[in-house]
Amino acid sequence: METSVPLAAVLLEYPVAYVPDSGQGNFLCNTPLDVYECCVGFAEPKDQLESYRLFQFSCPSLASKSLSSLLPLHVQxxxxxxxxxxxxxxxxxxxxxxxxxxxxxxRLAL
Known part of the structure; x- marks a missing residue:
């Protein structure tokens, strides 16, 4: 799990990868998570946009001045x-x- 989770994140081009500590029982419980959902839409007809979820992922809300690349607007x-x-x-x-x-x-599971 310590290699496969970050490897999957790299292959899927996710901007964030986090790996649970194997000894940690309640991984990220009660931790604010930013959930990003990428939807694709087809404008046919032009006045209606039907969208479909392409992918979705979450990451801990880590954004701060020192980690500005993880600010939600920057990630979006x-x-x-x-x-x-x-x-x-x-x-x-x-x-x-x-x-x-x-x-x-x-509680959270990977």
Whole structure:
């Protein structure tokens, strides 16, 4: 788990990877999490946008002045910049929307 979780994050191009300590029982319990959801939409007809979840991931709310790259707006912008050009190559009518929510859970599993 100590290698496979970060490796999966790199291969999936996630901006954050965290690995639970094997001796830690309640990993990230009651810790605020930023949940990012990437939705793709097809504007057909133009007045209606039907969207589908492409992927979703969470990370602890780690943003601070020293970790400005993890500020939610920065993460959303970076994800959009990474995926929108790829979608444009597939079809100019596909749009990418990154939605962030925050949640706290009493237990969390990977």
């Amino acid at each position: 912008t970076a994800l959009h910049r990474r995926f929108q050009p790829r979608l444009d190559k597939l079809s100019p009518g596909i749009t990418c929307r990154i939605v962030r929510t925050t949640t706290v859970m009493d």
